[in-house]
Amino acid sequence: MTDALLAPIWRTEPKKWSYATASHLLNRAGFGGSAAEVRQLVDLGPEKAVAYLVRYQQLPDTFKEITFGEFTGPLFAGRDEMRQMRPGQMSDNMRELKARGELLKQMNQDQRQAMLSIRLAAQRGKLEEMKLWWLDRMVRTRRPLEEKMTLFWHGLFVSSSVTVRNSYALYQQNKLFRKFAVGNYKALTLEVSKDPAMLEYLNNNQNKKGKPNENYARELMELFTMGIGNYTENDIKESARAFTGWTFAGDRFVFNRGEHDEGQKTFLGRTGNWDGGDIIDIIFDQQATPRYIARRLLKFFALDGASGAEAPESMVNALARVVVANRYEMAPVLETLFASTWFYSKDVMRTQIKSPVQLVVGSLRALGVNITDPRAVDNALKMMGQELYGAPTVKGWDGGRAWVNTSTLFARYNLPAYLGTGRLPSTSKKPGDGEMRGQFNDLATGWQPQLDLAEARASTTDGVVDHYLRVLIGNNVDPRKRDELIEFLNATGDASSHHLDPTSAEVENRIRSLVHLIMAMAEYQIC
């Protein structure tokens, strides 16, 4: 039984299914894709297309795991590295720890400093590898919703590499989010409460009987489950007591009974000798919780507020009822949302500002290319305000209009210089050059416009412009702007159709610049 507000589009508007709606679904439930991928969804029809994206377990996961082999040996044994041990490694690590103690005794100050630098560099290197590994998954996955929801949880249950200087713990957390991508929100919340990266990020490893640390308890309610206004300061104090003794050793959760407060706690009106699990049970009995997750999902997938409108309260309530009916299972909730007539309405389509990750991954997917310079992409994401494993605060990324200011907009319009033309603006100053000038490092992206155009059978300037407008923006462009682009591609000062030879180096050069220009339009920033 479905709320009328969430009636599926195949019942209400069966004829609406088109390239535009399928493209909208792929953008929102994933990171967009090539024209061929969109057409595949068009052919499936709305009901099967939604199921294909949400019930993705039937498709194989072909990605390799990251190994942490280099984090061994006496140099790496120690407090930080204890946390990276896998089960069964304890004894090896204890031996290494001992060896390191011996090593340290023999070292002078300079040698110790050098050792520290090596360890830090290894952590940083690993973090870069993890970012690329995840971005590569997003670009090449056949299960885009799995990665999109992993990103959703990453922005909801925030832990940052700035505080958690333990790449292995963050990697484990990322895998947890992926495991529960469309799984159970309540079960995930319990897992997150026991996750070493989170325990460290919000200091619950220091939350002890008699002197509670409230950090985790507060954010659990304010940002992870209910939202502000649904509990009191006293509820924070009481629930912090319930989470005392929840800590970790190595890379595993440990319940430290000696540091746990066994006293009575009154939380949201209920009194008992609660522990963290009881607190989560009580939180997930509150009416605020399904509404909170419904609101967050609607913001992330449907209306981010950039158009000035947020999801109406009626829709929040309707989706919250679906959440309750499915006991916090996310797959049926997402399936209902993606199927709904409202999701394909004018109020929702093309109103969102792409997140930086969406912009980068979507661009790579649309052009069918892989990342060839991870550092360039990482820097670009940083400048656009979304560094993976690096949310600015525990609140995550605000999204919507907050993605865009004069600074991030230039970064967004500059990125395609790398993606489209293979040239990366660098801001180093030439010696003796008074004015800062953009220079360009030549990089290959592997993108071959000739192949695109052969496949699209585009051999005229207007045909090429239309092809890329369709793939990148979905033909939602003012005809006057289309004329400007044709004029640019013609290089003759007019906007009429000309035959063109994409095998000529000069023409290819112009096509690359054309794609950069399309990607540097306001229309490309939204989806």
Place this chain on the structure above:
Amino acid sequence: MSNLHTRRVFLQSGLTVLSAATTMPLFLQRTVFALNNPADKPLTQAAAGQGEKILVVVQLSGGNDGLSTIVPLDNDDYRKARPQLALAKDLLTLGKNKNVALHPSLTAFKDLFDAGEFALIQGIGYPNPNRSHFRSMEIWHTADPVKPPRDGWIGRYFDAQCQGDDPKNVPDPKAAVNIGATAPLALAGSKFAAVSFQRPESYQWFAGNRSVDKRMKETFTDVNELDKKQGEMTASGNATLDFLERTALDAQLSSDEIRAVTTKYRGGVTYPATPFGQQLQMVAQMIAGNLKTRVYYVSLGGFDTHSNQRQQHDRLMLTLSEGLAAFVKDLKAQGNFSRTLITSFSEFGRRVGENNSRGTDHGTAAPMFVMGGGVKPGVFGDHPSLRPEQLDRGDLKFHTDFRCVYATILDKWLTADSEKILGAKFRHLAIL
């Protein structure tokens, strides 16, 4: 395309050559002429004037521990509440004040105090203090502890300079400049949007393809309609698109000018190599370049010291002090210190009693600082009592609403109408 030629002249030559601007939209004409000719006063907004008074806001993000910044002297309650964290050694005295002293690293504050250019305001807060970072930060940014966030107090100040709904009366976005990736709510008005950037050299659009560079730039201008008037940008029927196009226009207009002034000025002052020091250096360059900016916004983060506070907080105090010392020295050398007011705030102070992790949890009242050539120096207000029975659930009680500081700055420094901007009348402090 009637005004294509004009657009191209405009873009190729930056903001300096514009004799052929007869077909230019009014909004651009006004901006460009005002920039071109500083003496052209009628075209220069009061809210964005060159040579006018400047406000520099320093945000300390995460909740700065007031009790480790302005340290109570000879106070048993302080020592009892902070067995591990109480500071006692090498504190810097504030004149003859017997009650409080500065953290040992805050030599910049000490020097300014001794020079009569520093006001310390104690016990700042607001009713029903909120201990959430985000909500409390919003309250400071919006100057509204009750209503949900809408726009910022500085944004409203610029909004108030607009006459009616005429979009050409919206102040130049450069009137407020934020150094950082995300624009703070404080600077957001319902009409006004500030300029934000991290580094001037990357604050521009790169055409990226040498052989067609010039034509790309022309097409970039055309397809992004960087020649439209602010008020004419509703044609798309898509509010998100309109917002993006407006921002692109702001970006384009401010880019050339900011890059020009920040590369031109090289003062003799060496700044610390911290990101905070670099932010302040950029602000000093822009002030030296005589931009029309009235408000600059910089941030220093990392104050959320729930554990092992001492080392982190010491480092932050040093970063703050070293950055400000260089900035003040630079502004004095420029001769711009007397027209600059620097103020710093944090979303809240921290719990009086330390926690079990050698850190402190979220608290309430804290001190504020105001510095500059125009400041009436001194220590304003008493330090809130640390007696356990005087605390509010373990936190300090405020006695001065932060909006009194805002009102004083708005009325006396920015010569605005604080009642209109803050929605109520707040008493003035004797800091200006």
